[in-house]
Amino acid sequence: MEFAIQLVFSGISVGSVYALIAMGMVLTFWTTRVINFGHGSLLMVGALLTVVLGAGRLGFYKAALIALGITAVLMVLAERAAVRPLVKLAGSMGWIVSTLGLGIFLQGFAAKFFGSQAVAFPSLLFTNDDTIPFLGIRLSAQYLSILGLSLLIMFAMELFLRRSAWGRAVRAVAHDPDLSSIVGIPGRRVVVLSFAASGLLAGAAGIMTAQISGTIDPAFGFNLMVLGFVATVIGGMGSSIGALTGGIFLGVLEKLVGGYVSTAAQHGIAFAVLMIVLAVRPQGLFGKEEITKI
Amino acid sequence: MKKAAALFADSRFLLAFAVVIGAAAGFASLSALQLGSFLVINILLAQSINLLTGLAGQISLCHAAFFGIGAYGSAIFMRDLGLPLPATLAIGTLASAFFGYLLSFPSGRVREFYLAMMTLGFGMIFYEVAKEWTGLTGGVMGFSDIPSPELRNLDVFGFPVTSVWYFRLLLATLLVVLYLLRNFLQSHYGRAFYAVHVGEVAAGSMGISKAATKRRAYALSAAVAGLAGAFYAHLVGYLGPESFGLHKSVEALVMGVLGGLGSLVGPVLGAALLTYLPDRLQMFAEYQFMIYGAILMVSFIVMPRGLAGLLPGRTRFSKRPARAGKEEPPAVAPHRFTPSEARGEALLEVRDVSMSFSGLLALDGVSLSLPRNHVMALVGPNGSGKSTLVNVVSGIYRPTSGRVLLQGADITGWRDYAVARKGVIRTFQDPRNVPNFTVRENILLGAHHLYRHGQVAAALNIPSALREERVYLRKVEEVMEVTGLVTVADEIMRDLPYGYQRIAEVARAVVSDPDVILLDEPAAGLSDVELVRLDRLIRHLRARDIGIVLIEHHMDFLSDLVDDVTVLDDGKVIYRGGMEGMRSDSAVVAAYLGVEEVPHA
Numbered sequence: 001m002e003f004a005i006q007l008v009f010s011g012i013s014v015g016s017v018y019a020l021i022a023m024g025m026v027l028t029f030w031t032t033r034v035i036n037f038g039h040g041s042l043l044m045v046g047a048l049l050t051v052v053l054g055a056g057r058l059g060f061y062k063a064a065l066i067a068l069g070i071t072a073v074l075m076v077l078a079e080r081a082a083v084r085p086l087v088k089l090a091g092s093m094g095w096i097v098s099t100l101g102l103g104i105f106l107q108g109f110a111a112k113f114f115g116s117q118a119v120a121f122p123s124l125l126f127t128n129d130d131t132i133p134f135l136g137i138r139l140s141a142q143y144l145s146i147l148g149l150s151l152l153i154m155f156a157m158e159l160f161l162r163r164s165a166w167g168r169a170v171r172a173v174a175h176d177p178d179l180s181s182i183v184g185i186p187g188r189r190v191v192v193l194s195f196a197a198s199g200l201l202a203g204a205a206g207i208m209t210a211q212i213s214g215t216i217d218p219a220f221g222f223n224l225m226v227l228g229f230v231a232t233v234i235g236g237m238g239s240s241i242g243a244l245t246g247g248i249f250l251g252v253l254e255k256l257v258g259g260y261v262s263t264a265a266q267h268g269i270a271f272a273v274l275m276i277v278l279a280v281r282p283q284g285l286f287g288k289e290e291i292t293k294i
Numbered sequence: 295m296k297k298a299a300a301l302f303a304d305s306r307f308l309l310a311f312a313v314v315i316g317a318a319a320g321f322a323s324l325s326a327l328q329l330g331s332f333l334v335i336n337i338l339l340a341q342s343i344n345l346l347t348g349l350a351g352q353i354s355l356c357h358a359a360f361f362g363i364g365a366y367g368s369a370i371f372m373r374d375l376g377l378p379l380p381a382t383l384a385i386g387t388l389a390s391a392f393f394g395y396l397l398s399f400p401s402g403r404v405r406e407f408y409l410a411m412m413t414l415g416f417g418m419i420f421y422e423v424a425k426e427w428t429g430l431t432g433g434v435m436g437f438s439d440i441p442s443p444e445l446r447n448l449d450v451f452g453f454p455v456t457s458v459w460y461f462r463l464l465l466a467t468l469l470v471v472l473y474l475l476r477n478f479l480q481s482h483y484g485r486a487f488y489a490v491h492v493g494e495v496a497a498g499s500m501g502i503s504k505a506a507t508k509r510r511a512y513a514l515s516a517a518v519a520g521l522a523g524a525f526y527a528h529l530v531g532y533l534g535p536e537s538f539g540l541h542k543s544v545e546a547l548v549m550g551v552l553g554g555l556g557s558l559v560g561p562v563l564g565a566a567l568l569t570y571l572p573d574r575l576q577m578f579a580e581y582q583f584m585i586y587g588a589i590l591m592v593s594f595i596v597m598p599r600g601l602a603g604l605l606p607g608r609t610r611f612s613k614r615p616a617r618a619g620k621e622e623p624p625a626v627a628p629h630r631f632t633p634s635e636a637r638g639e640a641l642l643e644v645r646d647v648s649m650s651f652s653g654l655l656a657l658d659g660v661s662l663s664l665p666r667n668h669v670m671a672l673v674g675p676n677g678s679g680k681s682t683l684v685n686v687v688s689g690i691y692r693p694t695s696g697r698v699l700l701q702g703a704d705i706t707g708w709r710d711y712a713v714a715r716k717g718v719i720r721t722f723q724d725p726r727n728v729p730n731f732t733v734r735e736n737i738l739l740g741a742h743h744l745y746r747h748g749q750v751a752a753a754l755n756i757p758s759a760l761r762e763e764r765v766y767l768r769k770v771e772e773v774m775e776v777t778g779l780v781t782v783a784d785e786i787m788r789d790l791p792y793g794y795q796r797i798a799e800v801a802r803a804v805v806s807d808p809d810v811i812l813l814d815e816p817a818a819g820l821s822d823v824e825l826v827r828l829d830r831l832i833r834h835l836r837a838r839d840i841g842i843v844l845i846e847h848h849m850d851f852l853s854d855l856v857d858d859v860t861v862l863d864d865g866k867v868i869y870r871g872g873m874e875g876m877r878s879d880s881a882v883v884a885a886y887l888g889v890e891e892v893p894h895a
Binding site (some may be wrong): 085102103250264267 | 330349350353355385399400401403404406407408410411415416418419422423425426539540544547551580581582584586587588589590591592593594595598627743877
């Protein structure tokens with residue numbers, strides 16, 4: 001029983017990080033109808049920069065903050081270079097390919113200049129062995145802190161979107177871009193803001209995942225991006241609650257399969273879920289069917 | 295440049311060229327042979343992704359999986375079961391085609407980024423399986439000791455296959471594949487790929503089943519990738535899961551995008567460049583992935599048609615043009631006309647049809663009946679339900695209640711392509727053509743569902759397939775003469791003014807030999823000259839015993855053309871009768887003047 005509870009608990013924790021990834025991807029979708037296929041590489045950049053910068057005198061906490069800043073800036077640049085010129089083209093092939101290209105570029109860059117081997121990621125808060133007793137069960141302190149942190153970030157994000165003027169502008173643009181530009185919301189700046197926020201979330205999610213996995217390599221991230229997308233597909237593209245639900249569902253499912261079936265199946269199961277859910281409900285479990293005028 | 299391009303487009307020259315290369319291979323160094331073999335494999339892979347992503351418009355981030363299935367398939371059956379090379383190549387190809395076919399079921403239902411993510415997921419599943427199923431694939435340790443020309447242990451029925459002969463075999467295979475592929479793409483199957491690519495709804499209206507077309511595209515594309523993979527397995531002699539990860543799929547995509555998606559020559563160019571450069575330039579190999587990423591980022595802006603766009607000439611999407619003057623018997627029965635009027639049935643009958651969209655009633659108990667040799671105008675204010683009615687009849691919407699009958703047969707709720715094949719063809723408010731097809735190719739699309747020859751016949755260009763193509767090309771010619779499109783027949787559709795695009799769409803509908811034709815505002819935006827042509831075309835159609843429904847606001851255009859008018863308002867029929875009566879009918883006047891704006895007549 002303790003085994004099962006520990007699996008579920010670590011699944012919830014990992015799932016909360018998936019939710020962060022999902023949230024980061026959904027943010028840009030809201031403002032531009034673009035899903036960034038390079039999002040995974042931003043996770044990698046965030047984690048890798050933390051390791052590289054933190055190894056010096058700077059210390060890992062400051063390094064993490066700088067890394068977050070850089071991922072945010074990178075996303076703003078990416079929007080300018082790989083998204084804005086391409087959303088005008090008919091169809092989505094253009095921006096899918098260009099954002100994927102961005103991801104591949106970053107991955108290639110990291111492999112070239114920091115090596116393609118896995119790098120150890122330091123334990124920032126707790127070590128693997130730290131546990132906290134809870135109802136007679138020992139929960140990993142690391143997982144607990146990750147869960148707490150990602151919930152905190154999700155909460156802050158939600159607060160920002162609901163309470164601040166800029167956050168409300170993002171939601172307005174998401175709801176109706178034309179109408180919001182008529183009422184004077186500066187759409188351009190909202191888009192840039194959403195990309196910066198998406199970069200922040202990507203960086204944070206990358207650092208936290210690296211904390212759990214213990215190592216990072218340039219390819220780290222692509223799988224995670226798909227997992228984040230699976231979370232949005234399960235939970236719906238509309239809300240952070242949906243992303244959280246989807247992420248946690250996926251995380252728990254993965255851990256249970258990993259614990260009771262095999263760790264090999266653990267990786268495949270999420271992709272299988274993706275294909276099945278999309279095949280059964282192409283718009284996602286909670287998405288609305290698009291009605292286009294013919 | 296132009297001459298050289300034309301030369302390479304000539305299949306006889308290409309054959310001679312390949313023979314020379316094949317002969318010269320006998321004197322080439324081992325490394326040159328290796329490079330040449332990799333080049334051919336890459337061309338096959340690039341053609342494969344071009345088929346699915348470039349032509350059928352279904353983005354794929356999982357071509358490494360198809361490639362890998364072919365590679366492992368061939369390797370396993372040869373090393374562990376001892377089958378000969380021809381058999382294992384076939385097995386690799388078919389195994390991959392089978393998985394492509396399976397994948398088409400979930401992925402045929404999604405589009406755009408959902409599809410991209412799904413294919414990404416499929417590629418990752420394959421990678422995980424290749425890595426973890428150690429018993430079959432050797433797992434991360436890899437699958438080694440595959441018979442290969444380099445190890446001198448590959449033979450076919452006792453004859454050793456050297457590197458030279460392996461290269462020659464590859465070259466010959468490539469030529470055959472390119473020949474079949476070209477023929478296939480120039481058939482109605484190939485045109486259907488593009489039709490689904492640019493618009494699934496429009497494709498359905500031409501009788502093209504998007505699901506069947508996608509299944510075909512996935513299976514075919516996977517087959518070609520599988521063949522490439524099978525050859526790859528024996529070329530390198532060792533397979534590891536790392537060779538079939540995301541980066542391989544990306545490489546395939548880069549070759550397609552760089553060369554130019556949607557043409558036949560593009561993938562050849564893309565593959566050539568990306569095979570040659572990493573081999574020759576140390577710098578390229580070192581920065582390979584950054585360069586791939588950069589290419590993907592900018593190519594759609596800088597070079598949307600890829601390297602192929604820099605060359606003169608374009609890939610044709612019909613078999614050779616019609617031979618003028620040579621009469622041939624029609625390959626198909628002329629028209630499936632059944633004298634239904636004799637039995638007193640209407641051609642098309644709409645019975646009490648209602649359509650509601652989440653509570654909003656767009657059609658409310660609409661009934662109408664259309665005999666043959668009859669033009670019915672459907673008018674009404676904006677939002678009165680005219681287009682919804684057309685969408686219900688043509689199978690795009692399933693009505694909430696009521697029935698649609700064609701010659702007495704119930705076609706309610708049929709899929710759009712089935713309705714079109716049955717003989718009900720519609721056009722759209724905004725013309726929906728294939729922008730990069732010529733006018734001729736676009737109109738030929740209308741004949742899609744009349745073709746009878748199969749895929750093999752299309753790929754082999756057997757005489758009956760060519761004859762059928764000629765019959766419909768001649769028919770296209772006739773319709774273009776009536777509509778005054780002959781002068782622009784070989785122009786690219788997207789370069790033409792709006793009026794031509796409209797007329798071409800109507801012409802496409804005519805070519806499909808319909809019983810009923812539904813024209814959704816065909817006169818909108820046409821000049822006076824074009825209006826005369828449209829008028830002539832509609833009269834020409836009526837004379838062929840067809841029933842015509844014409845949605846139009848242009849009252850002058852309608853007045854001496856139509857037999858009767860049905861007026862819709864708020865989803866209900868408020869008037870049915872002659873044009874004159876309509877002008878004085880109080881309900882119609884109220885609908886137009888009292889509630890809505892005056893139509894721009």
